[in-house]
Structure formats: C-alpha cells, structure tokens
Amino acid sequence: MPALSPLMSANQATPNAAGSSFYPLRPIVRNVALAGVVALLLAACGAKETPPEAAAGGGRPAPEVGVVTVAPTDVGLVTELPGRLEASRVAQVRARAAGILQERLFREGSDVKPGQALFRIDPAPYAAAVQSAEASLARAEASLAQAAALARRYKPLVAENAISEQEYANAEAAEKAAAADVAVARATLQTARINLGYANVTAPIAGRIGRSLVTEGALVGQGEATPLAVIQQVNPMFVNFTQSASEALALRRAMEAGQLKAAGDGAASVRVVLEDGSEYPQEGRLLFSDLTVDATTGQITLRAEVPNPNGALLPGLYVRVRLEQATAGNAVLLPQQAVTRTAQGDSVRVVDAEGKVSTRSIRVGGQQGGQWVVREGLQAGEQVMVDGFQKLQMLPPGAPVKAVPWKAEGGAAPAGGAAAAPAGGKS
Numbered sequence: 001m002p003a004l005s006p007l008m009s010a011n012q013a014t015p016n017a018a019g020s021s022f023y024p025l026r027p028i029v030r031n032v033a034l035a036g037v038v039a040l041l042l043a044a045c046g047a048k049e050t051p052p053e054a055a056a057g058g059g060r061p062a063p064e065v066g067v068v069t070v071a072p073t074d075v076g077l078v079t080e081l082p083g084r085l086e087a088s089r090v091a092q093v094r095a096r097a098a099g100i101l102q103e104r105l106f107r108e109g110s111d112v113k114p115g116q117a118l119f120r121i122d123p124a125p126y127a128a129a130v131q132s133a134e135a136s137l138a139r140a141e142a143s144l145a146q147a148a149a150l151a152r153r154y155k156p157l158v159a160e161n162a163i164s165e166q167e168y169a170n171a172e173a174a175e176k177a178a179a180a181d182v183a184v185a186r187a188t189l190q191t192a193r194i195n196l197g198y199a200n201v202t203a204p205i206a207g208r209i210g211r212s213l214v215t216e217g218a219l220v221g222q223g224e225a226t227p228l229a230v231i232q233q234v235n236p237m238f239v240n241f242t243q244s245a246s247e248a249l250a251l252r253r254a255m256e257a258g259q260l261k262a263a264g265d266g267a268a269s270v271r272v273v274l275e276d277g278s279e280y281p282q283e284g285r286l287l288f289s290d291l292t293v294d295a296t297t298g299q300i301t302l303r304a305e306v307p308n309p310n311g312a313l314l315p316g317l318y319v320r321v322r323l324e325q326a327t328a329g330n331a332v333l334l335p336q337q338a339v340t341r342t343a344q345g346d347s348v349r350v351v352d353a354e355g356k357v358s359t360r361s362i363r364v365g366g367q368q369g370g371q372w373v374v375r376e377g378l379q380a381g382e383q384v385m386v387d388g389f390q391k392l393q394m395l396p397p398g399a400p401v402k403a404v405p406w407k408a409e410g411g412a413a414p415a416g417g418a419a420a421a422p423a424g425g426k427s
Contacts, residue, residue: 061402062355062399062400062401062402063388063391063394063395063401063402064388064391064401064402064403064404065351065357065385065387065388065389065391065392065401065402065403065404066385066386066387066388066404066405066406066407067351067383067384067385067386067403067404067405067406068334068335068338068383068384068386068405068406069381069382069383069384070332070378070379070380070381070382070383070384071332071380072330072331072332072378072380073330073331073332074327074328074329074330074331075327075328075331075332075333075368075373076269076324076327076328076368077324077327077328077365077366077368077373078322078323078324078366078367078368078369079243079247079322079323079324079366080273080320080321080322080323080367081241081242081243081302081320081321081323082241082242082318082319082320082321083239083240083241083242083272083304083318083319083320083321084239084240084241084316084317084318084319085237085238085239085272085306085313085314085315085316085317085318085319086237086238086239086240086315086316087207087232087233087234087237087238087315088233088234088235088236088237088238088305089205089207089232089233090230090231090232090233091203091204091205091207091230091231091232092227092229092230093118093119093201093203093204093209093227093228093229093230093231094225094226094227094228095119095121095198095201095214095220095221095225095226095228096198096201096221096225097121097126097195097198097199097221098219098220098221098222099121099122099123099125099126099199099219099220099221100121100122100217100218100219100220101119101120101121101122101214101215101216101217101218101219101220101228102120102121102122102216103119103120103216104118104119104212104215104216105117105118105119105120106118106209106229108209108210108211108212109208109209109210109211110208110209111206111207111208111209112203112206112207112208112209112231113203113206114202114203114204114205114206115202115203116202116203117200117201117202118201118202118203118209118228118229119200119201119228120199120200120201121198121199121200121201121220121221122199123196123199123200126192126195126196126198126199127196129192129195129196130189130192130193130196132192133185133188133189133191133192133193134189136185136188136189137182137185137186137188137189139185140178140181140182140184140185141182141185143178143181143182144175144178144179144181144182145178146178147171147174147175147177147178148175148178150171150174150175151168151171151172151174151175154167154168154171155168201228203231204231205231205233206233207231207232207233207234208231208232208233208234208311209229209230209231210229210230210231210232211229212228212229213227213228213229213230214226214228232315234308234311234313234314234315235307235308235309235311236284236305236306236307236308237305237306237307237308237313237315238287238303238304238305238306239270239272239284239303239304239305239306239319239321240301240302240303241301241302241303241304241321241323242294242297242299242300242301242302243289243299243300243302243323244298244299245293245298245299245300246298248289248300269283269284269285269286269323269324270283270284270285270286270304270306270321270322270323270324271283271284271321271322271324272284272306272313272319272320272321272322273319273320273321273322274317274319275317275318275319279322280306280312280313280319282306282307282308282309283306284304284305284306284307285304285305286302286303286304286323287303287304287305288302288303289301289302289303290302302323304321304323328365328373328375331365331373331374331375332373332374332378333368333369333371333372333373333374334348334371334372334374334384334386335370335371335372335386335406335408336367336370336371336372337386337387338372338384338385338386339362339364339372339374341364345361346361346362346363346364346372347359347360347361347362348360348362348374348377348378348384348385349384349385349389349392350378350382350383350384350385351383351384351385351401351403352383354400355400355401355402355403356398356400357385357392357401360377360378361377362374362376362377362378363375363376363377383403385403386406387406388401
C-alpha cells in the first residue's frame with residue numbers, strides 16, 4: 001500500500017475504538033476558532049482602558065512643572081555694594097615730652113578709658129624745671145611786695161611835697177613791673193607743670209589699644225612727637241562704601257516721581273555681609289552720602305554706622321553692604337531661575353488655568369535675598385513657572401502642562417511676594 005502524504009495524514013480521520021471506522025477532526029478546528037475570538041475581545045478591552053490624555057498626548061501624561069502664584073506686596077529695593085570697615089574714632093598716642101621711656105602701664109589689645117595712664121617717661125628733668133619755676137615765682141613775688149611797699153610810702157610824701165612827683169612815678173612803675181614779673185613766673189611754672197604732666201602719657205579717648213610701638217628704655221620725643229600706640233573705638237563701627245552716581249541719580253528721580261518711596265523714616269537701613277557670606281546680625285543706618293563724585297570712577301562715597309557691642313567687626317575688613325534705600329509698592333519677588341534675562345529684556349513663563357504656557361515680558365527693579373524684584377508685567381493670582389523648563393522642549397507647540405506648587409531647596413516655601421501655587425495648578 002503506497003505511503004500517505006503529510007497533508008493527507010493530517011486531514012484523515014482517526015480510527016475508533018474498534019479500529020474499523022474514522023471520524024473527522026472537528027473539535028480541534030473549533031478550539032482554534034474560539035482562541036482567535038478571545039484574543040480579539042482582549043485587544044478591544046485594552047483599547048477601551050487607555051486614558052484619553054495618554055491617547056491625545058502620544059501615550060504620555062502632561063508633564064508637571066513647578067510654579068509660584070503672584071502676590072504683589074511692598075518690597076524694599078536692596079543694593080549690594082563693596083565696602084570697608086573703619087573705627088568710629090582713632091587716636092594716636094604720642095610722646096609730647098622728650099626723655100627715656102621708663103614703663104608701659106597697659107596690656108596690649110585691652111580696652112582703655114579716657115585719662116588712663118599708658119606710659120611713663122623719666123620725669124626728673126621736668127620736676128627740676130617745676131622747682132626752678134617755683135623759685136622764680138617766689139623771687140618775683142618778693143620783688144613785687146618790695147615795690148608795692150615803696151609805692152605806698154611815697155604816696156603821702158608826694159602829697160606833702162616831701163618827695164618829687166618823679167620819684168613817686170618811678171615807684172609806681174617799679175610796682176607794676178614787679179607785678180608783670182610775677183605773672184611771667186606763674187606762666188613759666190604752669191608750663192613746667194604741663195611738661196611734667198606729659199611725662200605721664202594717658203589715653204585721650206576710650207577704645208581698644210593696639211600693640212606698643214616702642215619699648216622701655218627707648219628715647220622718645222626728641223625733635224618730634226614719637227608715636228607710642230594707637231587707640232581705636234570699635235563700637236560703633238563705620239563702613240565706607242561707594243555707589244555709582246548714575247544709580248543714585250536714577251533712584252532719586254524715581255522717588256521724586258512717586259514710583260518709589262523712601263525706606264524707613266528717611267534713614268536707609270544697612271546690612272553688612274561678611275567675607276564668608278554670612279550676614280551680620282546687627283542692622284546699621286546710613287549716615288551721609290558725599291556730595292562730590294570721583295572724577296576717575298564716577299562713584300560717590302557713602303558712610304553707614306553699625307553697632308559692634310561684641311567686637312566681632314574689625315577695622316580694615318572688606319565687606320559687602322546691602323543698602324535698602326527705597327521701597328517699591330505692588331512688587332513681586334521671584335526666584336532667580338524663574339526670570340530669563342537677555343539683551344532684549346527680561347521675561348518669565350506664565351501658566352494659565354488650562355495648563356497653557358506663554359512668555360511674559362517683565363521689568364526687574366533689583367534683588368532682595370537672592371530673588372528678583374519684579375515691578376511691572378505680572379498680575380495678582382497668575383502662576384509663574386519656576387521649574388521644569390527642559391520638559392517644555394520635549395512637547396509639541398501648545399501642549400498643556402500640569403502646574404504643581406514649587407518649593408525651594410530644603411522644602412522651604414518661596415519668600416516674599418510669590419506664594420506657592422495651590423495643588424492642581426489653579427490660582
């Protein structure tokens with residue numbers, strides 16, 4: 001019997017239990033058809049469960065971007081300028097008496113009071129000069145007493161013509177000359193006592209004294225007043241800094257036009273930023289601004305006074321000065337990363353209630369606490385985009401985004417006139 005082909009083998013019936021009859025393969029065909037129908041049903045169900053927003057956006061949900069809600073308020077315009085600290089009072093202690101320095105009477109680097117003894121110069125020559133002046137005064141006083149007695153005796157005699165008037169006139173002149181000699185002797189004695197006092201060098205002001213510029217045994221005061229030490233009053237401290245004359249003029253014009261108002265009660269507040277970036281806790285006040293503009297730099301010099309009760313600030317230290325000279329009304333504080341600054345102007349991204357993003361031109365009027373002060377271009381309740389700019393580059397034009405509240409690093413809420421947007425991105 002010839003062999004059957006594979007096609008024939010598959011299509012032939014199988015023998016029954018008796019091995020005499022054959023049945024067709026209908027159950028296998030039925031199972032295959034049922035499996036195809038089930039697969040089609042599952043595919044249809046999966047298509048129905050796909051989210052509408054995913055289908056509309058190419059299978060991806062709207063990206064989340066961090067926003068802050070605009071809340072206008074009065075914001076101080078702070079300018080940061082370079083400055084240098086200076087002692088409020090400085091006195092150079094000098095030797096006004098010539099002689100050998102015998103003793104130093106203070107501890108270097110300590111605080112001294114006015115009139116406190118600091119150095120002692122050999123007083124022996126000046127004490128001898130005082131004694132000599134005292135003797136000269138005694139001799140002059142004796143001569144005055146003799147001349148006055150002679151004039152008193154001559155006075156009744158000249159009335160009786162016992163002596164000539166010329167002799168009486170000479171006696172009066174001698175008395176007056178003796179009185180003048182007494183006055184000269186007294187002045188000489190006072191000068192000698194002053195020179196003796198210079199031998200004991202005292203502090204002219206209260207403050208902190210530095211190192212001694214001379215040592216015991218040195219000859220001082222020969223021909224000039226030898227510097228001995230320096231006393232500096234460090235509480236309060238002065239900080240001198242400069243500002244561009246054009247900026248100061250623009251600020252004054254804005255206040256005159258009513259766009260800005262003066263900070264405080266006419267005295268601008270000052271904050272000192274140290275070299276390590278930390279802010280000095282004590283607030284200072286502006287004392288004055290110079291009337292003269294430096295011809296070489298175009299800067300004007302300003303001076304502020306800063307309390308220094310603990311002596312933390314040292315003279316000569318370079319610092320940064322944060323000066324609040326004016327206050328802007330209805331201004332907004334925005335994080336720096338939210339503002340795009342170009343040569344054409346400043347702008348931000350605004351997210352509306354439907355999640356659409358648009359660019360808005362603004363006007364920046366300085367900074368405060370690391371944030372830009374926006375004076376024009378935004379309305380209360382608008383949502384300004386702060387984070388997620390890279391996600392916009394991956395979206396087609398006009399695609400919506402999901403606005404979520406933005407928080408600064410560390411979880412802190414934004415400070416100033418910008419508040420975190422409520423959940424859902426709506427204001």
